[in-house]
Amino acid sequence: MTESESAAQRGKLRSNMVFQRNDDEYQIHHSPKSADRTSANRGIRVRRGLNALETEVVLQTGVAAESAIHQTKLSMPKKKSSILGASSNLVNSIVGAGIIGIPYALRMSGLWAGVLLLILVAALTDKSLRLLIEQASFHPRLSHLQVRTFEGLASCPFGKAGSAFVLFNMFIMAYGTMVAYLLIIKDIAQTALGYDHGTHVTERNLAMIATSLAIMLPLSMQRDIASLACTSAFSVVADIVLVVFIAAFSPIRATVAANGGFGEVLKNDGINPTLFIGLGILSMAMACQHSAFNVANSLDNKTRRRWGRITNQSIAISALLCLVLGVCGYLGFLENTQGDVLNSFPHDSMQANVARLLLAFTTFLSYPMESFVARHVLVMLMHPGDMDGTGGFTVENDDRLEAEELGEGDGVDDDAASSGRNVIIEGGGVLCMNRRQIWTGLVYLMTLTPALIFDDIGPVLSLTGAIGGSCISYIGPGLVYLGVNGEEFLQMVGCWLHRWRRARGYTTSNTDADLPTEGNVSLKITHDDGLVSYEIITKGRKPLLYYLGLFPLWTFVAHRGATHMQVKTNAANAVSGGGAAVDVSNVLPSATKFDFAVCFFFIVFGVVSMIAGVISNVYVQVYNLDEVP
Template identity: 25%
Template sequence: MCATLSPNCFLFFQPSSEEGTTLITHEKPAGNPRSSTISACFNFINSIIGSGIIGLPYALNQAGLPFGLLLLIVVAFITDYSIILLIRGGNLSGTSSYQSLVQNTFGFPGFLILSALQFLYPFIAMISYNITIGDTLTKVFQRIPGVGPDHILAERHFVIVLSTLAFTLPLSLYRKIKKLGRVRPIILQLSVACGGFKAICKTLCVLPGVPPVDENAWTFAKWNAIQAVGVMSFAFICHHNSFLIYGSLEQPSLAHWSRVTHVSVGSALIISAAFAVAGYTTFTGYTQGDIFENYCRNDNLATFGRFCFGLSIITTFPLEFFVTRELSTNAIYSRDLSKAEHVVVTLLIIVVCTSVSLVYDCLGVVLELNGILSATPLIFIIPSVCFLKLSTGHLFQGENVIPIILVITGLFVMITGLTMTVLYPEDCSHGVEMFYCANANVSGTVPPA
C-alpha cells in the first residue's frame, strides 16, 4: 500500500452502499489486465448502480415526476460527458489517475482540494449508513416475537450504538479489509434487486387508494427540484475509477472509451429511471429518502430487503472508513501510523460520525448534502476546469463552451442546493411506521381503502 496518496499511487474505487464508492490504494502495477468492451461496460455499470439508487424515488418526489426524469437524463448526460472529458484531460497531461491529473494541472493546492472532497464523500456516506442502520434494523428486529415498538431493539439510537460497537468499529480497526470487499458486493446486489422487485411489484399490484395518492403527485415540476440534483449526482458518481477501467481496455483509445461510456451510462440511466419511477409512483408524495422506509413493518419481502441492505451497509462501512482514515492520516503524517495512533484516529472518526448520526436522522437531507458538497464538484466542476486549464487556444473556443457551462452549472447547483437544503430540509419520518400501514396484514398485502 502507498504510504501517501501521491500521483505515483494507483487509485481505484469500489462500489459502495450509499452511493457509492470506496477508494482503495495500490502501487501502480507494471501491467494492467486487459478487458473486453463488454467486461468494461459491466464493470462501469456496476460502479454506477450502487445503493444510491435507493434515494432516486425521493429525488423524483423533490423535483416532480416529469421534471425529475428530465433532470435524471441531464445528470446522466453530464456524467457521460465529464467522464470522457476526464480521460481527455488525462491524455493531455500524460496522467493516469484523477489525483495525478488534478495535481499536474493545479499543483499541490488542487490535490488538497480533491483530497478534501474525496474525504468528505465517504465521511458523509458513513453518517448516512448509520442513519439507515437505525431506521432499517429497528424494523427488522420488530419482526422478532416479543419485540414491539417500545422494545429497546426498536430504538434507533440503541441500534446505531450497538451496531457500531459490535460490528463497524471492530471491522474498522483493521488495517486491511480485503476479505470484506469480496462478500459485500453480493449482499449489496441482493438488497438492491430485492428493493427494485418490491417497488415494481407494488406499483403494478397495489389496490387503488392504498397508499393514498398525494394531491401534487403528478405536478410537472416542484420548486425544490435543485435539491434532487444532489441526490442524482450522488447516485451517478463514478469518475474515480474511470482511469482504471480505461487503462484495462484492450484498445484504450478515446473513441473506444467514448463507446464504453455511452453504453454504460445509458444502461445505468435506464435501470435508475425504472427504479425511480416504480418507487415514486407507488408512494408519490410520501416517498422517503430511503425507499425501504415506505414499506410497512409487517411486509415480509420488505423485511428481507431491509435485512440484506443492513448487512450490506455494515460490511461497506469499514470500506468507506478506510478512505476517510487514509486521507486524514496522509494529510497529517508522512509515515505509517503506530498501533496507538491507528486506534486513536479510528476512534476519533467513528465517534464524530456516530455522534452526528445519533443527532440527525433524515437520510434524504444527508444524501442531498453529500451530492451537493462532494459529488457535484467531482462530476461537474473538477473535470471541466482541468480540461479548460490544459486546453490550448482561446478560452471561449468551441470545445470549451460545454465545460464552461458545466462549471457554472456546478457552482449554481452547489450554492443554490446547499441554501435550499439548509432553509427547507426534508420533513422526514424515518424509523416511524407510515400512516397507511395501519391496516396492513402480516404478508405485506395492503387491503383496499
C-alpha cells in the same frame, strides 16, 4: 567486482543522482543527502524573468519529482481488474445503497422533472468520467507523467489550490455517503428488532455498531480496490433484486388511483420549488468521480476504448436501476415518500422485510468503496500518498528499486513481482496496526459519530450531493478540462477577437505574426506567445457576446492553467529525461469548440446546483417541508 563493491557503487549513484537540463530555462539538481531542504540547497534554479506563479510551479515540481524518484510504488495497486470487475466496482460506487433515496429525490423535484434530471445527471456523469481519465492518462502532454489521481490531475493546471479543492470535496462526498450508509443500517436494525420509529435508541445504535464492526470495517481494511471486485458484483446483484422487489410490491395502482389516475398525477407533479434538493440527491447517487481513479488504476491494460466500455455499461446499468426504483418507489407513496423509501412500507410486510435484507446486504458491501476514497484523501494529506509506511518494503523491494534507478529494472512486471518474492510488509502504524489499518479505523470512527446522533437520511444525501457532488461531478471536471487545454482555448479566443476587431476597423498593438494560429494543432505556442495571446484578449475592444458568455472568467482560468501546465510539464520532462513513448491510438485529439462549450456547461451547472441546493436545504429544514404528512 565483488557484491559489496557493487552495492557500494549503487549507493553512491543513488546518493549523487543529478538531473540537469542545460538550457536558459532552469536546472534541477538532486542530492538526497543534503540536510538543508531549501530550494537553494536542493539545487533548483529558475531562469530570470519568470513571475512568482511560474517560479512557484518550478520549485514545487522539482520537489515533487525528487520524491517521486525514490518512491517504492508500494502504495499503487498490486491487483488488477478485468472490465467486468472494474465495471462492478464502478456500478457499486454509483448505485450502492444510495439508490434507496431516489424516490425521495423525485418527491422533492417533481416526477417528470426528476426523471429528466436523472437522465441529464447520468449523461454528465458518463462524460465527466471519460474526461477525467482521458485527460490524465491519454492527453499528449500528460500521458507520460503517470497522473494517477484526481487531485494529481487538478494540480497540473492549478497547483496546490486545485489539489486541495479536489481532496476537500472528495472527502465530503465519501464522508456523507458513509454516514448515510450507517443511517440505513440503523433504520433496518430498528425494523428487524421490531421497534417503533424513534424508540429504543440505544439498542438500535448497538446493532448498527456491531454489524458495521463485523462486516463493513474488515472489508474496508483491504489494501487494493481490486480486492472488492467480487463483493461489488454481489452488491450489484442485490441492487437489481431490490429494484425488482420495490417495482413489484410498491402499491402503485392503489396510490395512483386514489390521486385521480396517472394523468392527474403527471399534471399536478411536474416541477416542485424544492427541485434542487432532488438534484442534490441525484448528483450524490450518481457521483463516482471520486472513485474513478481508483477503478481506472486497477484496470488491466487501460486504454481509451476499454475505459469507454466500462463507463458506458456502468452508467447505463446504474441509470436504469435508479430510474426504475425511483419511479416505482415514488408512485407507490407520492407525498408520503420518505428519505429511505423502505420506511414508507408497512413495518410488518414480508416483502418489505426481504427488501430491507437486500438493502442491508448491499449497504455492507458499498461502504468500503467510500472508505477507500476517504482513506486516500487522509493519506494524501498526512503522508503524501505513502499508505504503506516506512516498513513498506523488503530487502528484495529495495534491491529492485536500486535496479530501477540504475536502469536495470526495465520491463519488470510489478504485478508479477508483487505476487512473487516482493511481498508487501506495511509499516508506519501504531502497535500491531499498520498505517493503512490506523487510517481505516479512524475513518470508521469519524463516520460513526454523526450516525449515532442523527436519524434522517434525506438531508444527509441532499447536502452531500449539493456541495460535494456538484464540485466533484461538475465544477471540478470542467475546470480541469479548461485548465489542461488552456493554450488551445486562448488560441481560439484570440483568433476570434482578432477577426472581430479587424472586421470593424479596430487595431491592436500586436502584428499578425504575434497572433495565435487557429486549427493548426502542430503549432504549440511558447510561454511568451501565450502571454501575448492573453494580452491580445484582455486589451482592446470586445463584443458583447464576450461578456455575456463569461469569457473574462474562462480566459483567466485558461491562462492560469496554461501557465501552470507549461512550466510544470517542462520541469517534469527535465527531471525524467523526456516523455515515454505513447500508443498513438490512445492519444487524445485536440480540444474543439464543442468540447469547451461542454466544459462551460459543467461549471455553470455545478455552481447553480451547489448554491441553489444549499439554499433549498436550509429553506426546507427551517419550514419542515420534508416532513411526511
